[in-house]
Amino acid sequence: MNLISNLEWRYATKQFDSSKKVSLENLEQIKKAIQLSASSYGLQLYKVLIIEDPELREKLKSASYGQNQITEASHLIVFCNYSAVTEKHIEEYFILKSKIEEVDIPDLKAYSDFIKADVHRKSNIEKDRWTSNQTYIALGNLLNACAELKIDSCPMEGFEAEKYNEILNLEEQGLNTSVIAAIGYRSSEDAAQHVKKVRKPIKDLFVQ
Numbered sequence: 001m002n003l004i005s006n007l008e009w010r011y012a013t014k015q016f017d018s019s020k021k022v023s024l025e026n027l028e029q030i031k032k033a034i035q036l037s038a039s040s041y042g043l044q045l046y047k048v049l050i051i052e053d054p055e056l057r058e059k060l061k062s063a064s065y066g067q068n069q070i071t072e073a074s075h076l077i078v079f080c081n082y083s084a085v086t087e088k089h090i091e092e093y094f095i096l097k098s099k100i101e102e103v104d105i106p107d108l109k110a111y112s113d114f115i116k117a118d119v120h121r122k123s124n125i126e127k128d129r130w131t132s133n134q135t136y137i138a139l140g141n142l143l144n145a146c147a148e149l150k151i152d153s154c155p156m157e158g159f160e161a162e163k164y165n166e167i168l169n170l171e172e173q174g175l176n177t178s179v180i181a182a183i184g185y186r187s188s189e190d191a192a193q194h195v196k197k198v199r200k201p202i203k204d205l206f207v208q
């Protein structure tokens with residue numbers, strides 16, 4: 001299974017070779033892998049920012065405890081969840097669904113009402129956590145797609161979300177920074193590439 005050897009190959013890259021850029025073609029494949037991610041009800045309640053601008057990344061680095069991956073990687077990927085889910089989000093999904101599946105909107109009403117009621121039951125904190133959770137599925141696909149393309153990556157939670165939201169003007173769009181990933185190519189000097197993987201034994205991780 002290629003997936004297993006890809007997962008053994010990848011590691012959380014600490015030092016990128018800033019002279020190497022991910023090609024547009026590879027970037028399109030990574031975007032496709034994110035687009036195809038599963039999400040709760042299929043709503044995809046997030047946006048993904050792909051940031052190259054060095055000045056902007058300098059600002060984000062200072063909101064990321066100075067982690068060098070932010071500025072040294074080829075691209076910085078910022079996953080932003082819609083923290084306040086509204087009926088409009090659900091209606092937009094059903095407009096898209098009706099177009100793609102060629103079903104009349106009224107025929108989808110019962111299902112739409114069911115989702116609206118389910119979302120309505122969630123508290124604001126639950127809504128934020130729920131949509132943030134979806135971004136981690138997309139993050140997983142990004143890591144796997146990168147590994148298959150032999151592109152290095154580092155998933156990251158070491159940043160101050162409030163500062164990111166401010167720098168990227170996210171709040172006014174109802175968005176919140178959930179998780180980020182730096183992607184690019186490892187530096188030959190990155191010691192982390194030689195470190196053995198630390199994983200729980202299968203027998204401890206699973207109950208079967």
Ligand SMILES: Cc1cc2nc3c(=O)[nH]c(=O)nc-3n(C[C@H](O)[C@H](O)[C@H](O)COP(=O)(O)O)c2cc1C
Pocket residue numbers: 010011012013014067154155156157158159179197
């Ligand atoms: C959600 C998440 C957040 C992480 N945050 C950071 C981070 O801020 N900085 C960093 O260098 N590594 C970060 N990591 C990398 C982990 O430390 C790393 O994946 C873990 O130690 C396993 O090592 P491996 O990915 O190299 O196999 C994060 C990983 C995940 C999945």
